[in-house]
Amino acid sequence: MATRTAGLSPGQVQRLEAAARGIRDGALPPAQHTLGTLLAEASEHPEALRLLGILHTRARQPDAAREVLTRALGHWPDDPLLLTDLGNAEQSAGDVETALAYWRRTCALAPDYPMGWFNLGRNLQVLGFTEPAIEALEHACAADAGLLPAHVLLGDALVHLGRFDEADRSYRAALGLHPACGDAWRGLANMKTRPLSATDRDRLAALLQRADLAETDRIAMGFALGKAREDQGAYAEAFAALGDANARQRRLAPWNAGGFHAFTKAVVAASGALPTPVDPTLGSEAIFIVGLPRSGSTLFEQILAAHPQVEGASELPDLGEVLAEESARRRQPFPQWVPAASAQDWQRLGQRYLERTERWRRQRPRFTDKLPENWLYSGVLAAMLPAARIVDARRDALEAGWSCFKQQFYRLPHFACTLTDIAAYVRDYEAAMDRWQAGAPARIRTQRYEALLADPEAEIRALLDFCGLPFDPACLDFHRAMRSVRTPSAAQVRQPLDRNTARAERYGHLLDPLRLGLGRPLAPR
Known part of the structure; x- marks a missing residue:
């Protein structure tokens, strides 16, 4: 200094x-x-x-x-x-x-500066270049074996490539440095096809009894323990652990369900009178996969990315950032400026998005962008990228909502910290998407997760047809696709389809606030 x-x-x-x-x-x-x-x-x-x-x-x-x-x-x-x-x-x-x-x-x-390698690896990982990210993070760990974040991020990158044994070792190296490292426990628990051992569960529960834990570590460890208790079949204990973790998460930044409802209504209203596109073919390269998190979006992306014409780009921030740039330029928040935007403005914004995402089309002509909350922009995409296809991933709302409650989300505030907020979010999302899909069925497809489980080949053929892609049998063997999967579902989508994914009913009346908000019958007593 x-x-x-x-x-x-x-x-x-x-x-x-x-x-x-x-x-x-x-x-x-x-x-x-x-x-x-x-x-x-x-x-x-x-x-x-x-x-x-x-x-x-x-x-x-x-x-x-x-x-x-x-x-x-x-x-x-x-x-x-x-x-x-x-x-x-x-x-x-x-x-x-x-x-x-x-x-x-x-x-x-x-070359001996560990933070240089860490920053390179972190940013390569954010950008989706997972293999070089692993190489850089390995350099960081070699340069400083005590650099805790490098071990955690290396574990995340290894998970994304399906190298689970190596990821396990990297997370446990982090725990060797800091036994109460919440991010390392999160990483181990998020390898969802590999349940934590009894020893891990006992160790995790004991650590959570400590009074000196950082709150962020306590939250992440609470989510990990909830997953471990569910794997055990101890549903009441799982719900208690997850409820405590979510309550702590919510206290950091409460979600405003009423404000979000008003925002969604404003977005829908602003999308109702858009100008005719200058170029109706703009955006034909892009396939957006949107919807509620934990609804199968990673699975649908994995299916499409198995196609030789499609690159799976995972969750890209570019669409929201392009619109944020325009909001900053106009000095008005989205969607207030939408009624004033001309067809030429939307053409410019669409081209800006395609420029920012050009790297995902170097090997293959089409790409997926599966950031779930992009559903909010499905209406304005009609003017911005009119030829893009939008796949609305739908799973049974009770199952998807409960799965959201079990998953720690790092972008705060987040709707998933209470069952009532989840239900309110689902209502807003489904109402908006149903309206947009009804008005543009050739542009937006409602893709149901349960339908895929019931008849995989028919649904995959229909999905490919909607996207303008010829059928390719590789899409039926999507779990064999060798690619980076940068979501909590990285382990699950490398397995054949599992038709036994329902978990909500096992929690009985504990999920009644979610059922009530979704207009579902309450659990039998």
Whole structure:
């Protein structure tokens, strides 16, 4: 730190550190003011410029971030932190290739710097480049065997490629460093075809009795214990563990069901009068798989990705980020600006999305984007990417809702922390999608999970036909497809179809709040 702040007075160093804390905590305007006054006194100081660049990246101002960070790089051309931050700015701007070049340069300049390899591996994994991510994370672990996050992330990457034995060892290496590492327990429990052992269950339950656990670890371990108790057949104990974990998760950031209902109504209303597309063929490359999480979306993607014309890109953030960029440009939140958007505006946004996702079409002409919450944009996609196909993955709402309650979601606030919020979310989602599908059946297909289980070949043929794809027998053997699967279902979709996936009825009246919200009969007493 002394080297990075050379040339600054003690008071200026204190202000620099205060700005860094402000950026970390999300207090961007005061941090920007502090950095502005500091740079007025210490013109072009590289560390102050670096922090300002990080601030601009956090504020979704990638062009400003690149300009400031490039100035800093002129003073410190081989600085690993600056190169990493420039990579982050380029990624935020959608220039993935340049971002990767900066991160790789960091590792080339500082091959013994574990955080350089960790950052490269983490970002490769986020971008879907799982095999090189594993290589980078292995370098990070070799450079610093005590780097706990690298072991966890390496375990995640290995799971995504179906290398479960190696993943197990990586998660357990993390537990060797920190026995109460919630993310490691989460990773072990999320290998859903490999139940935790009796020893693991006892160890996990004992750890949860400790008073000194970090709350984030306690939450993740609670979800893991819930999964372990269900595998045991101890349903009341499973529900208790999951209920406690969800209550703690919700206290971190409560979900506003009423606000979300109003937002959904506004999105549906705004989608009702869109302009005729400039190019009705725009977006024919894209297949969106949307719906409620835990409804079979990963399974449907695995089926489509087994086709020689389709690349499975998993859960991409690009659609939401393109719309967020437009909201920032117009200084209005989505969907307030939608009625003012012209056909040319939607054409521009559609082309922007295709530019950002171009890397997924280098080997195959079509690709899937299976971020579940993209269902919210199914209406406006009629103007933005009119030739895209949208697969609405539907599973029995009681089973899907209960499965959501059992799964820890990291993007907060999240609807899945209470059974009543889950029911409200399901009602909003189904009402919107049913309306959009009824108005555009050639563009949106309701694909039912239970129908696939009952007649796999007929449903797979119908799905391929809807997507404009010729039948290929490889789609029937989807579990043999060798690809990265970056969701909690990574283990399940590498198995043949399991027709015995229903679990909700085993919990009886404990799920009555969900049944009531879904308009279902209550469990018999």
